[in-house]
Amino acid sequence: MRLPEFLWATLFLAASAGASADPVTIIHAGRLLAVPGEEVRSRQSLIIDGDRIVEVRDGFVAPTELDAHKTIDLSGMFVLPGLIDLHVHLTSEVKPGGILRTVTQSDAELAITAAWNALRNLEAGFTTVLDMGEGHRAHEIAVYAVRAAVESGRIPGPRILAVGTPISAEASSRTASFRKEVESSIPTEAVCSGADDCRRAVREQVRRGADVISFYNSGSLLSKASPSQTLTDEEMGAIVETAHALGRKVVADGGNTRDDAAGINGALRAGVDWIDTVTYPDDLTWELLLERGVYFVPHLYALHAAVGDTAETLDQGTMYWLPRSTLQSLYELKQESPSAREAYRRGVQFAFGSDPGVFPHGDNAGEFAALVREGLSVMEAVQAATINAASALGLQDQIGTLEAGKYADLIAVSGDPLEDVSVLNDVRFVMREGTVFVP
Numbered sequence: 001m002r003l004p005e006f007l008w009a010t011l012f013l014a015a016s017a018g019a020s021a022d023p024v025t026i027i028h029a030g031r032l033l034a035v036p037g038e039e040v041r042s043r044q045s046l047i048i049d050g051d052r053i054v055e056v057r058d059g060f061v062a063p064t065e066l067d068a069h070k071t072i073d074l075s076g077m078f079v080l081p082g083l084i085d086l087h088v089h090l091t092s093e094v095k096p097g098g099i100l101r102t103v104t105q106s107d108a109e110l111a112i113t114a115a116w117n118a119l120r121n122l123e124a125g126f127t128t129v130l131d132m133g134e135g136h137r138a139h140e141i142a143v144y145a146v147r148a149a150v151e152s153g154r155i156p157g158p159r160i161l162a163v164g165t166p167i168s169a170e171a172s173s174r175t176a177s178f179r180k181e182v183e184s185s186i187p188t189e190a191v192c193s194g195a196d197d198c199r200r201a202v203r204e205q206v207r208r209g210a211d212v213i214s215f216y217n218s219g220s221l222l223s224k225a226s227p228s229q230t231l232t233d234e235e236m237g238a239i240v241e242t243a244h245a246l247g248r249k250v251v252a253d254g255g256n257t258r259d260d261a262a263g264i265n266g267a268l269r270a271g272v273d274w275i276d277t278v279t280y281p282d283d284l285t286w287e288l289l290l291e292r293g294v295y296f297v298p299h300l301y302a303l304h305a306a307v308g309d310t311a312e313t314l315d316q317g318t319m320y321w322l323p324r325s326t327l328q329s330l331y332e333l334k335q336e337s338p339s340a341r342e343a344y345r346r347g348v349q350f351a352f353g354s355d356p357g358v359f360p361h362g363d364n365a366g367e368f369a370a371l372v373r374e375g376l377s378v379m380e381a382v383q384a385a386t387i388n389a390a391s392a393l394g395l396q397d398q399i400g401t402l403e404a405g406k407y408a409d410l411i412a413v414s415g416d417p418l419e420d421v422s423v424l425n426d427v428r429f430v431m432r433e434g435t436v437f438v439p
Contacts, residue, residue: 023049023050023069023070023434024047024048024049024066024067024068024069025047025048025049025068025069025070025071025072025408025434026045026046026047026048026061026063026066026068026070026071026072027045027046027048027071027072027074027079027410027431028043028044028045028060028061028071028072028073028074028075029043029044029045029046029074029075029077029079029412030042030043030074030075030076030077030078030079031044031077031078031079031416032044032046032056032078032079032080032402033078033079033080033081033382033418034056034081034401034402034403035387035401035402035403036080036081036379036382036383036386036387036401037379037383037387040078040418041058043058043059043060043075044056044057044058044059044079045057045058045059045060045061046079046402046408046410047061047066047068048408048434050434051407051408051433051434051435052405052406052407052408052434053402053403053404053405053406053407053408054404054405055404056402056403056404060075072429072436074412074429076414077412077413077414077428077429078412078413078414078415078416078417078423079402079410079411079412079429080382080386080402080410080411080412080413080417081386081399081400081401081402081409081410081411082125082126082127082128082386082399082409082410082411082430082431082432083124083125083126083127083128083352083364083365083385083386083411083424084126084127084128084129084352084385084386084389084390084393084399084400085121085126085128085129085130085352085353085354085356085364085385085389086129086130086251086274086276086297086351086352086353086389086392086393087130087132087276087297087299087353087354087355088117088121088129088130088131088132088354088355088356088357088361088364089131089132089133089134089355089356089357089358090113090114090117090118090121090129090131090142090143090146090160090357090361091110091113091114091117091134091139091142091143091357092113092117092134092356092357092358093113093117093357094318094319094357094358094359094360095321096321102134102136102138105138106138107138107141107142107145110138110139110141110142111141111142111145111146113142114131114142114143114145114146115146115149115155115157117356117357117361118146118150118155118157118158118160119155119156119157120356120360120361120362121157121158121356121361121362121364122156122157122158122430122432122437122438123362123427123430123437123438124361124362124363124364124365124427125365125411125424125427125430126158126364127158127159127399127409127410127411127430127431127432128158128159128161128389128390128393128395128399128409129158129159129160129161130161130162130163130211130212130353130393131143131160131161131162131163132163132166132214132251132253132276133162133163133164133165133166133214134165134166135165135166135168135188135189135190136165136188136189137165137189139165140162140164140165140189140208143160143162143164144162144164144208144209146160147160147161147162156437158432159399159409159432159433161211161212161393162209162210162211162212163205163210163211163212163213163214163251164190164205164208164209164210165189165190165205165208166190166214166215166216166253167190167191167192167198167201167202167205167213167214167215167216167239168188168190168191168192168215168216168230168231169191169192169193169216169230169231169235170191170193172216172219172227172230172231190204190205192235193235194235195232195234195235195237195238196238198231198235198236198238198239198242199238199239199241199242201239202238202239202242202243202246202248203242203246206243206246206248210248211248212248212249212250212251212393213239213243213248213249213250213251214250214251214252214253214276215231215236215239215250215252215253215267216230216231216253216254217229217230217231217236217252217253217254217263217264217266217267218230218254218263218264219254219263220254227263228260228261228262228263229260229262229263229266230254230263231263231266233266233269233270236252236266236267236270236272237269237270237271239270240270240271240272241271244271249273249274249392249393249394250271250272250273251272251273251274251275251276251297252264252267252268252270252272252274252275252276253276253277254276254277261280261281261282261284261285264278264281264285265282265284265285265288268285268288268289268292268294269288271292272294273294273295273392274294274295274296274297274351274392275289275294275295275296275297276297276299276353277297277298277299278296278298278339278343279333279339280339281339281342281343286342286343286346286348289343289348289349290346290347290348293349294349295349295350295351295388295391295392296340296343296348296349296350296351297350297351297352297353297392298338298339298340298343298350298353298371299353299354299355299367300338300340300367300370300371300373300374301354301355301359301363301364301366301367301369301370302354302355302358302359303330303333303334304334304366304370305317305318305358305359305363305366306318306319306330306334306358306359307319307327307330307331307334308331311328311331314327314328314331315327317330318358318359318360319358338374340371340374341374341375344374344375344376345375349388350371350376350380350381350384350388351384351385351388351389351391351392352367352371352381352384352385352388352389353367353389354366354367363425365424365425365427366425367381367385368381368382368385368417368421368424369421369422371384372421378417378418378419378421379418381421382417382418382424386400386401387400387401388400407432407433407434408431408432408433408434409431409432409433410429410430410431411427411429411430411431412427412428412429413426413427413428414426414428
């Protein structure tokens with residue numbers, strides 16, 4: 001549910017003021033999915049002290065029993081953990097001119113865009129997001145600024161984690177090409193060559209503030225003659241080893257070459273924590289995913305939304321302004337059987353990433369229906385966006401379920417999402433770390 005625009009400023013001031021010291025809040029949940037994968041319980045009370053859940057009780061606890069600061073009545077609603085999206089682009093907007101904005105927008109303008117999109121994600125029930133970055137520092141600077149503002153309570157938003165600038169090989173950074181005079185003023189960053197240089201790039205990203213390390217292990221999906229593997233096995237191994245030594249999880253972003261899955265498989269052998277955008281895997285990919293227990297993040301909805309459903313309606317999707325040839329390529333890909341279908345059949349573990357920026361921020365929940373179409377149950381799709389995504393980030397002790405000791409990140413919907421997945425497109429209540437953002 002979108003907030004009325006005039007409430008944005010109200011939330012801004014409320015977040016700035018901060019909450020009172022350790023207020024006790026009781027939430028009465030009509031139905032509660034505290035741990036996705038386990039049973040739904042009726043008439044439950046969540047006891048929240050400050051930003052943490054301290055207890056989940058049967059029945060509706062009266063505020064006088066605990067001297068509670070306040071009681072929130074969600075007795076007519078279905079309550080579940082706050083959702084987690086492992087693939088967002090907070091500085092990206094769905095409108096023509098994206099390539100030129102790289103050289104026309106200031107860091108401040110990008111930060112405003114990122115703040116606005118962060119709020120859209122929060123309103124949609126996503127209390128934690130991972131920004132997957134761009135190839136230029138301006139995007140990184142903007143996202144880090146918004147992350148800090150949200151953390152300090154100056155603006156409303158989800159918990160933001162960020163990869164900063166993805167690490168890449170020379171000429172494989174997925175950035176636009178400009179005249180050399182322009183390129184020299186906005187160079188592509190986080191480029192490395194050789195194992196030692198890739199170790200340096202990881203250390204630099206961590207120094208700058210990256211929560212997670214991302215690297216491009218293959219070329220771009222829509223680029224002609226795109227390489228199947230852009231970094232050597234030694235380079236990928238150095239990236240993963242260094243990142244893990246510095247306490248960072250690693251995601252390999254790419255597996256897009258139709259005839260060769262070398263980049264995906266090399267990243268899996270290197271020890272990445274999850275694989276993103278696996279468009280063309282092979283049998284070895286499945287073996288490695290299962291053997292190593294690595295998460296698979298397909299983000300299906302982005303392609304579904306990008307173009308129309310027929311060859312005659314190519315330009316009726318979110319990417320309508322792209323050249324006809326590009327829209328045709330996307331349409332042809334949309335007609336193929338997604339790799340997610342085979343991944344599910346083989347028992348691969350899914351984590352949730354939707355890729356807003358290709359479609360409008362706030363429409364992230366469209367990914368749930370896309371996952372269900374490929375075979376997942378709604379419960380499994382919700383697990384991907386809660387327990388599994390939290391585990392991928394290494395935050396399973398903090399978020400992903402509604403249990404004592406974890407952050408009070410929760411959402412509520414008016415229907416039963418396990419019966420009708422579209423209910424997740426209309427979130428009616430959002431709390432992050434004990435603060436209500438969508439009443």
